[in-house]
Amino acid sequence: MKSTAALTTGRIGPNVIIQTALTLRDRLGPDIATRLLTRSTSYGLLDLPQEMVEETKANALVRAVHETYGLPFARDVMAESGRRTGDYLLAHRIPKPAQWLLPLLPRAMALRVLLAAISKHSWTFAGSAQLTVTPGDPVEISLCHCPLCAGQRASEPICDFYAGTFGRLAQALLGPDGWAEEVACEARGDAACRFLMGSGR
Numbered sequence: 303m304k305s306t307a308a309l310t311t312g313r314i315g316p317n318v319i320i321q322t323a324l325t326l327r328d329r330l331g332p333d334i335a336t337r338l339l340t341r342s343t344s345y346g347l348l349d350l351p352q353e354m355v356e357e358t359k360a361n362a363l364v365r366a367v368h369e370t371y372g373l374p375f376a377r378d379v380m381a382e383s384g385r386r387t388g389d390y391l392l393a394h395r396i397p398k399p400a401q402w403l404l405p406l407l408p409r410a411m412a413l414r415v416l417l418a419a420i421s422k423h424s425w426t427f428a429g430s431a432q433l434t435v436t437p438g439d440p441v442e443i444s445l446c447h448c449p450l451c452a453g454q455r456a457s458e459p460i461c462d463f464y465a466g467t468f469g470r471l472a473q474a475l476l477g478p479d480g481w482a483e484e485v486a487c488e489a490r491g492d493a494a495c496r497f498l499m500g501s502g503r
């Protein structure tokens with residue numbers, strides 16, 4: 303079927319590459335950041351993508367960060383990249399009235415609205431993954447065939463980019479106690495990458 307080809311060559315938003323590159327630049331300097339970026343994606347610091355990118359390139363950059371720097375530093379970099387992506391979405395993609403209103407709503411309702419928005423925009427971050435969402439507090443967001451950790455093996459969940467993005471949005475839109483965490487990860491051998499996002503602990 304036609305749609306199969308589209309799915310196997312999945313594309314995702316450019317923020318994984320952009321925000322990871324900027325985080326690496328700020329932590330390690332432009333030369334090291336450029337080397338890692340260009341080797342894994344063919345983009346450069348001055349030539350960052352503006353449009354949707356092949357998910358294999360985003361995956362290659364995440365993998366390069368992990369393989370070069372090891373688990374603790376790589377997880378930290380990817381979490382910051384995710385938080386920066388959340389900041390980008392809040393600045394450019396999420397209407398200001400929604401940002402004022404959501405924290406004022408009852409938390410269960412705000413979580414439902416946020417989950418619906420995440421589902422609606424999943425094409426920008428899920429790529430060829432299969433997304434499942436489960437309402438509640440916390441809500442659950444599950445990615446089967448996660449594009450970012452594909453091909454990696456780890457002893458703990460490593461999709462910190464997503465956890466960082468969801469966590470930043472939860473804090474801004476649900477209140478300061480908003481949080482998100484990855485509780486299962488395909489890199490660890492779990493059946494899917496599963497994220498919980500809640501309004502408070």
Ligand SMILES: [Zn+2]
Pocket residue numbers: 448451459460461484486487488489494495496
């Ligand atoms: Zn994962």
